[in-house]
Amino acid sequence: MSSTDVTGSPRPARWGLAAKLFTVLALLGAIAVLVTGVLGYFSARDALEKAVFDQLTAARQTKSRQVETYFRTIQAELRLLATSKMVVDATREYRIAVDQLDRSGASPELRQKVSDWYADNFLPRITRVFGREPAVADYMPVGAAPYYLQYHYIVANPHPKERRKLLDDAGDGSDYSRLHAVYHPVIRAAAATVGFFDLMVADVKSGRLIYTVEKEVDFTTSLQVGPYRSSSVAEVVARCALSPDRSAICLEDFAPYAPSNGAPIAFMGAPVIDQGVVIGVLIAQLSNEEIDNVVTGGRRWRQEGFGNTGETYLVGPDYLVRSGPRTFYEDREKYFAELKFVGTSDEEIATIQRYGTPVLHQRIDTHATRAALAGVEGTGEITGYRGVPTLASWGPLAIPGVTWALVAKIDSGEAFAPIAQLRQNLLVVGGLALLVVVATAAWLSRAMLGPLRELTAGVMRFAAGDYGTSVRGSGSASAGAGANLQAICGVARNDRLQVGLAAIDDDAVGPAMTCQRLFEEALGRRQVALLAEPEFDCVADTVDGAVEMHPLPADLDVGFVEMPFPAYRALAPVETLQQ
Known part of the structure; x- marks a missing residue:
């Protein structure tokens, strides 16, 4: 079906030029906004990720x-302590004092008190930590010296567990207590200064811990037999005993350590060398709290x-x-x-x-x-x-x-939280930009196609026969197009006028010539007065009939006086005679 209805007026197409232009402009703008936003988003994400x-x-x-x-520092400090004269002398003298206590033995009463203390204090803590109740015998010390020294420095210690290290002299009069009163304050201060949880001295010959700062249940116990023979500290002692190198350092990874209530403990050891012979091992007990404090930055994330x-x-x-x-x-x-x-x-x-x-x-x-x-x-x-x-x-x-x-x-x-915020901002800005693009596209389509639409309507009116149509234009281009259309309409009107008048001329010239010949004959016979009236009527009737057969356009305002055709020249003498 045509886009023109039965009345002859044009009907707009479903997908006209204006809609197409608007769609193209909007799509181009939307694509530009989308590409810019996507590239900006991913560029910002990559930059932030990097x-x-x-x-x-x-x-x-x-x-x-x-x-x-931290480890290099404590290794250097431990090595420095292990090679110091004080530690070498203390190791040598502690070994002798502990051997004396072994030979002296421990009374059954003293052993029972130590066993009771284990049952009442140590085993309940281990049971809570390990989730099972071990036998008391599994953790009891081996030998007379361990019972004797644990009684005086742990069981009978007037200080609570956390402050046992404050006891310098047990007051039992033994050579060990005399040495302890001399060396313990210095070694305790060194451990606190460096940050060691505990400092221990092991005798490589007997495999016993002959000295500790903290006085836990591993004090004076054997690392070759008993509950700690498979511990990390036993491994450190075994390795360092085979390294007669003053620069040697032996480090064992963290592992649960029963004397410290199952806490994760790492051990670092350095050989104590006297005259080229390894007589002991100085062991630093590294608490996980120190490492944790370094890694977490003091928990100040x-x-x-x-x-x-x-x-x-x-x-x-x-x-x-x-x-x-x-x-x-x-x-x-x-x-x-x-x-x-x-x-x-x-x-x-x-x-x-x-x-x-x-x-x-x-x-x-x-x-x-x-x-x-x-x-x-x-x-x-x-x-x-x-x-x-x-x-x-x-x-x-x-x-x-x-x-x-x-x-x-x-x-x-x-x-990526800033990227999420950027994405929201880009969506907002992109939406606003898209609105601007759509509004601009709508304005441009109207501005560019409004005059063209008016010109198209004029052309369609002209095609329908309205030769008097006119077009208004707001711009130079549209005004020029409208003037051209009006010039075309003027030429068309003149052409139509020429066609109409030519038809009149063809129909009127024959009868007019006949009338002229009769008129001339009448003049020859000197009967003008008698013939003028009927011959004029004949001419008028003939012209009227031709006009009725070929009507002129309604807007053609012209009379016979303006006609440059022979009909006028034929009628003029008649009109003069009638006058």
């Missing part, structure tokens, strides 16, 4: 240097730039943590809920609760820890130990004697 990884890597490297420096979810943590070769995760310290309830969420067994959770620490009890096996323990440094977005997407930087630690990895991480949600 900045976060750089920050995490810098934090990890800083923490790595701090941990490595926000102050160190880790935000709300960032942290660094240590992992050993068994994938068990060597420092506490952040959530454990900030929100215990949330921490255990997250462990359960990632599938940690109830038994493992109960173990962490019993020991009061996740160190050596929480397993973190992720892409980051596996790569770092394999000696590979890297960064990437991984699924963290809490089961959430995490940005992480990982790498190994260069500490002789242990295989540790350090990971710095932050939750992706927090790291």
Whole structure:
């Protein structure tokens, strides 16, 4: 069906030029806004991700240097103490004093008091920690000297457990107590200054701990027989006893240590050499709290730039943590809920609760820890130990004697929070820009196609026969187009007038010539008066009939007086005669 209805008026098309122009302009603007927004978003995301990884890597490297420096420092200090004359003399003299006590023996009453103390004080603590009740005999000391010294410095110590080290002289009159009163204050101060949880001296010959600062239940016990023969401290003593090198350092990784209530303890030893012979081992007991304090920055994560979810943590070769995760310290309830969420067994959770620490009890096996323990440094977005997407930087630690990895991480949600805000801003700005584009496209389509639409309507009126049509234009281009259309209409009117008048001329010229010939004959016979009237009527009738047969246009305002045709020349004499 045509786009013109039965009345002859044009009907707008369903998908006109204006709609097409508007759609093209709007699409071009929308594509420009979309491409700009998408490129800006991903560029900003990549830049922020790189900045976060750089920050995490810098934090990890800083923490790595701090941990490595801490171990280098305590190794140097332990080596310095082990080679000092005071420690060499104390080791040699303590060995002699303990041998004397072994020969002197311990009374049954004294042994019973020590056994009762173990049953009443030590075993309940171990039972709570280990979740099982061991036999008393499994932890009792071996030999007379251990019973004697543990009675005077542990059982009969007037100070509570945390302050037993304040006892310098037990007052029993033994050579050991005399030596203890001399060396103990100095060694105790050295341990406190360096930051050792405990300093111990082992006799490599008997395999006994002949001196300790803290006076725990391992004091004077044997590392070759008894409950501690498989402990980390026994391993340190065995290794250092075979190293007659004053620069040698033996380090054993963290492990639960029963005398310290099952707390994770690492041991570092240095040989005590007298005249080229290893007579003892000076052992530093490293509390996990010192390492944890270094790794966590004193638990000041926000102050160190880790935000709300960032942290660094240590992992050993068994994938068990060597420092506490952040959530454990900030929100215990949330921490255990997250462990359960990632599938940690109830038994493992109960173990962490019993020991009061996740160190050596929480397993973190992720892409980051596996790569770092394999000696590979890297960064990437991984699924963290809490089961959430995490940005992480990982790498190994260069500490002789242990295989540790350090990971710095932050939750992706927090790291990309500025990007989320940027995305919202881009959506708002993009929406506003799109509105501007749409409005501009609508204005341009009207401004460009309004005159064209008016011109098209004029052309269609002209095609329908309206030769008097006119077009208004607001711009130079549209005004020129309208003038051209009007000129075309004027030419068309003149052409139509010429056609109409030509038709009149063809129909009127024959009768007019006939009338003229009759008129001339009448003049020849001198009968003008008689013939003028009927011949004029004949001419008039003939012209009227021709006009009726070929009507002129309604707007053609012209009379016979203006006609330059022979009909007028024929009628003029007649009209004159009638006058």
